[in-house]
Amino acid sequence: MVEGSMTQGAGQEPVVRTATLRDFRVPPYAQTPVPPQAQAAPPSPVPPHVPEPNPPAPGASVPPAPGAPVPPRAPAPPRAPHPGNAVVGDEQPEGYTPTERDLPVIRRGDTVQVQTVPEPRPVAEGSRGPLFVVGDVHGYLDELIAALGEQGLIDADGNWAAGNARLWFLGDFTDRGPDGIGVIDLVMRLSAEAAAAGGYCKALMGNHELLLIGAKRFADIPVNSGAGTATFQAAWLLNGGQKTDMERLQDVHLQWMSRLDAVVEEDGHLLMHSDTTAYLDYGSTIEDVNDTITAILTRNDADECWDLFRKLTKRFAFRDEGGAQAVRELLTTYGGQRVVHGHSPIPYLLGEVGTEEGEDSAGPVINGPHVYADDLAIAMDGGVTMAGKLLVVQLPLHD
Numbered sequence: 001m002v003e004g005s006m007t008q009g010a011g012q013e014p015v016v017r018t019a020t021l022r023d024f025r026v027p028p029y030a031q032t033p034v035p036p037q038a039q040a041a042p043p044s045p046v047p048p049h050v051p052e053p054n055p056p057a058p059g060a061s062v063p064p065a066p067g068a069p070v071p072p073r074a075p076a077p078p079r080a081p082h083p084g085n086a087v088v089g090d091e092q093p094e095g096y097t098p099t100e101r102d103l104p105v106i107r108r109g110d111t112v113q114v115q116t117v118p119e120p121r122p123v124a125e126g127s128r129g130p131l132f133v134v135g136d137v138h139g140y141l142d143e144l145i146a147a148l149g150e151q152g153l154i155d156a157d158g159n160w161a162a163g164n165a166r167l168w169f170l171g172d173f174t175d176r177g178p179d180g181i182g183v184i185d186l187v188m189r190l191s192a193e194a195a196a197a198g199g200y201c202k203a204l205m206g207n208h209e210l211l212l213i214g215a216k217r218f219a220d221i222p223v224n225s226g227a228g229t230a231t232f233q234a235a236w237l238l239n240g241g242q243k244t245d246m247e248r249l250q251d252v253h254l255q256w257m258s259r260l261d262a263v264v265e266e267d268g269h270l271l272m273h274s275d276t277t278a279y280l281d282y283g284s285t286i287e288d289v290n291d292t293i294t295a296i297l298t299r300n301d302a303d304e305c306w307d308l309f310r311k312l313t314k315r316f317a318f319r320d321e322g323g324a325q326a327v328r329e330l331l332t333t334y335g336g337q338r339v340v341h342g343h344s345p346i347p348y349l350l351g352e353v354g355t356e357e358g359e360d361s362a363g364p365v366i367n368g369p370h371v372y373a374d375d376l377a378i379a380m381d382g383g384v385t386m387a388g389k390l391l392v393v394q395l396p397l398h399d
Helices: 141-150 180-196 207-218 232-238 243-248 251-258 278-282 286-299 302-311 323-334
Strands: 131-134 166-169 200-203 263-266 269-272 338-341 370-372 377-379 392-395
Touching: 131 141, 131 269, 141 180, 141 392, 166 180, 166 263, 180 200, 180 243, 180 251, 207 232, 207 243, 207 251, 207 302, 232 302, 251 286, 263 286, 269 323, 278 286, 278 323, 286 302, 323 338
Parallel strands: 131 166, 166 200, 269 338, 338 377
Antiparallel strands: 131 392, 263 269, 370 377
C-alpha cells in the first residue's frame, strides 16, 4: 500500500512530485522506528535442523582408551530462532538513510536464470484439501510462522505439515517489517514441500512485489508518473524498503516474484491482492490478466512497470457507495461468488484510524477478516504493520 493518502477515493490518480514525493508519504503506522534489521545471509531454504556432532573436550587429541572415563562434551549448537534464513541484528546497518543511492541495478534488457521447484502432483478433485489464505505479511517472519503454526500448516520446525491442504498468499511479502527476504524464502520452501505432500502453497503478486522488482531493476531511472517524474527506488525507500532486503535479494527471488499470478479463482473465491477494479484493464479473463502482467514484467520497461504498479496500488473500490457493484463487475468478468483481497488494512476500511499526523491513531482490535460490500468482499490485511494481526484463515468463512 503505497500510492496516495489513505483517504483517497477509488480510482483517483496519485500525485507524484520529484522534490517531495508526497504521493509516497509513509502512512502514520509506518512512521515508527524501523525494526532491527536482519543480517545478510544466504537466502537458500533452510533444511530441518540437524545438531552438529559433539566435539571432544578441548585438548583431547585421540579417543579415550576403552574403559577410561568419557570426557564431557560441548553442548550442541542452539536451534535457529525461526525457520527463516536470517538472524535478527541489534541495529540498522551503518550508514542507512532514506536517500542512499547505492542499490544494485539490473539494467534494461538483462536476463537472469532461476532455479525451479517441483510442480504440485496432480490431485483428484475429490481429494482436494482445505483452502487457506494469508493476508499481507510485510516482512514479519516470526508472526507468519506463529500464524501458520496455529492453523496446523507447519510443524515446530517450520516444515509443511498440512498434507494436501491448499495455501494462498495474497501478496506483499516485503517492506516495513524486518525480514522480507526470509518471508519469501519460507514461502518458496513451503511451495516445494507442499507439492511433495500432494497439496500446494502458492502466492499472488502484490504492489510491494512490483515496487521491489522496480527498485532492483530500475533504481533511479526517471519514470513518467502521470503527474511529474518519480523513481522506483525513491518510492521503495519511502514506503518501508529495507536495505538488508535489497542486499539479500537474488535472481531467484526476482524471477519467482516476476512470475506470480495476479488473480486466481478457488472454490468460488476470486483471490487478488488489491481492492481495485484496475485488474479489468489487463484482460477479460483470469488467464489474460496473468499473461498480460507477466509479459509486462518480461519486457522490462520502466514506464510500463510503473503504470502497472500505480494501477495495482489503487484501493477502496469496494468500500464506499457503489462498492458492491464494483465487486459484482469483477465477479461477473472473472467468476466466483466472493472477492478475497489484502492491500488495504482493515482499520482503514472501517474508517477507525486517526490522522496522518498520528493523532488518535489507535485503531480497532482486529481478530479476523472483514466481510463487507453486501457480503461480497473479504478483506484479509489485518494491519500487522500497525500492531494489528497477521491473518491466516480457512475458506469458506463460517459465520
